[in-house]
Amino acid sequence: MNCPPNSYVHGRSDRETERLNYQASKLAEMLHHDTRYPPGSRVLEVACGVGAQTTILARNSPGADFVSVDISRESLLKAKHRVAEEGITNVTFRQADVYHLPFGPDTFDHIFVCFLLEHLPDPLLSLKCMMEMLRPGGTITFIEGDHGSALFFPDSSDAHTVIDCLVHLQREMGGNALIGRELWHLMTDAGFAKVAVSPRIVYADESRPEYVEGMKNIFIAMIEGVREQAIARCLVDSETWEKGIRDLYRTTEQDGTFCYTFFKATGNKEL
Amino acid sequence: MNCPPNSYVHGRSDRETERLNYQASKLAEMLHHDTRYPPGSRVLEVACGVGAQTTILARNSPGADFVSVDISRESLLKAKHRVAEEGITNVTFRQADVYHLPFGPDTFDHIFVCFLLEHLPDPLLSLKCMMEMLRPGGTITFIEGDHGSALFFPDSSDAHTVIDCLVHLQREMGGNALIGRELWHLMTDAGFAKVAVSPRIVYADESRPEYVEGMKNIFIAMIEGVREQAIARCLVDSETWEKGIRDLYRTTEQDGTFCYTFFKATGNKEL
Numbered sequence: 215m216n217c218p219p220n221s222y223v224h225g226r227s228d229r230e231t232e233r234l235n236y237q238a239s240k241l242a243e244m245l246h247h248d249t250r251y252p253p254g255s256r257v258l259e260v261a262c263g264v265g266a267q268t269t270i271l272a273r274n275s276p277g278a279d280f281v282s283v284d285i286s287r288e289s290l291l292k293a294k295h296r297v298a299e300e301g302i303t304n305v306t307f308r309q310a311d312v313y314h315l316p317f318g319p320d321t322f323d324h325i326f327v328c329f330l331l332e333h334l335p336d337p338l339l340s341l342k343c344m345m346e347m348l349r350p351g352g353t354i355t356f357i358e359g360d361h362g363s364a365l366f367f368p369d370s371s372d373a374h375t376v377i378d379c380l381v382h383l384q385r386e387m388g389g390n391a392l393i394g395r396e397l398w399h400l401m402t403d404a405g406f407a408k409v410a411v412s413p414r415i416v417y418a419d420e421s422r423p424e425y426v427e428g429m430k431n432i433f434i435a436m437i438e439g440v441r442e443q444a445i446a447r448c449l450v451d452s453e454t455w456e457k458g459i460r461d462l463y464r465t466t467e468q469d470g471t472f473c474y475t476f477f478k479a480t481g482n483k484e485l
Numbered sequence: 486m487n488c489p490p491n492s493y494v495h496g497r498s499d500r501e502t503e504r505l506n507y508q509a510s511k512l513a514e515m516l517h518h519d520t521r522y523p524p525g526s527r528v529l530e531v532a533c534g535v536g537a538q539t540t541i542l543a544r545n546s547p548g549a550d551f552v553s554v555d556i557s558r559e560s561l562l563k564a565k566h567r568v569a570e571e572g573i574t575n576v577t578f579r580q581a582d583v584y585h586l587p588f589g590p591d592t593f594d595h596i597f598v599c600f601l602l603e604h605l606p607d608p609l610l611s612l613k614c615m616m617e618m619l620r621p622g623g624t625i626t627f628i629e630g631d632h633g634s635a636l637f638f639p640d641s642s643d644a645h646t647v648i649d650c651l652v653h654l655q656r657e658m659g660g661n662a663l664i665g666r667e668l669w670h671l672m673t674d675a676g677f678a679k680v681a682v683s684p685r686i687v688y689a690d691e692s693r694p695e696y697v698e699g700m701k702n703i704f705i706a707m708i709e710g711v712r713e714q715a716i717a718r719c720l721v722d723s724e725t726w727e728k729g730i731r732d733l734y735r736t737t738e739q740d741g742t743f744c745y746t747f748f749k750a751t752g753n754k755e756l
Contacts, residue, residue, distance in 0.1 A: 360636065362636050362640070363634075363636050363744070365631065365633050365634050365666055366666065367666040367667055367669075367670065369663065369666075392640065395636055395637065395638040395640075395742050396638050396742075398638075398690040398691070398692075398740070398742050399638065399740035399741075399742075402691075402740070403740070409692060410692060411688065411690060411742070413688045413744055415684045415686050415746065417682065417683070417684045419669040419682060420669070420673075421669075421680060421681060421682075469669070469670035469673070469674070470670075471666050471667075471669050471670075473634070473666065473684055473746065475636070475686065475744065475746075
């Protein structure tokens, strides 16, 4: 991720790496099925993190050449290791900050960015920086979540409270956990053409056990990851926290349901 | 709709008829594309209202025979008129209450129900009543909204307040405007087999003007329809109301976005 190590709300632990990998594989089809780059195209992946999306991207477009960048050397090492382990050869890695990309103008045919903007204090500036790297007519693709989309049964105000803790902490760190709904204006404000946004909803009930597991391992795990910070900052007392987390797990029981919406957006640099 | 005339939160005015017709045509493809009944099948549509879904259903399955029922004679007259005007001949109408359907057991091959359960004090009982009318192996289809799914930019707590007024009023009248997320447990609790729920998300931004218009004419119009009741019941003061409605319209401007999720569910009566 393109955030300084201390400003990435989810941390960079091994459990977090596992969570990100799990997330990427479960959601791969839903989020990636309509992203394919032609052979010979030069693609920049910004904020590849531990490579969770990189392996999917590179496999789906085996003839394209990827340059995947991240600000964290530690994450890049994991990404490199993973890509090597999977025998993927069309990716090179480079350490870089989204605001200071070390490439010349018009270097890439396409840019791909997943789960980055939510962590940035100035997402619009980052879009402008990325646009410079893109050749005229080239495409840019963003995928972001929006925690305001979490909808579940049984509903619970304590569950919403613990989700709001993450939203609050992310905002304090300069990010925005509700950014999915903002992709439209960010991309049009940055001057991209042919902007198209499509929401992708993940829905879990007992008939879809893999999504129920995903909901536990991805969403609830992510919320649980900010427990100490949330309590330390007095955003919530520990009793409400435990109740909220319990209520989230309650939605994964037999009669429960859970929905979450991701937003995918594409645009072109004007010719 | 299968609600006594005084318990239907949206009322039965001409503007409301127009709203329901507009809603049905805009959302037809998204909600109906995967509902087709084979020639010769006997289909019961429960709570046809003014016939907004009826014409779509009947056209999509021209060989099926529909019986469409509603509790309101006034709505049925409008539905009959509309169906006749469109030259549709495979629908007969009958006045009936969902809790006391005037048919023998196992009469129908399929049942279709749209935007009814949200208005019922005992949706589970209604499912059991409908199941009796269905032959073993026959299918039932439900479509419901969930106002908790409304997500928009710019976000606004006043806009959420006015939406919550409708949720509150509907609950006071015995209904549940957050029922979409409950289709899974209602159908499994009623004993339907092979239950499958799929959310359908409507997303509006400036690049999709027909959805922005739909959002104004369907969703905001629906909220505006309970203004007097909400203020009379002191759920909100008039200043907050006006601000909330203004903020909802604000999401239909150039940089705004709006999402709403419908839930469609199908199941079978056990053989």
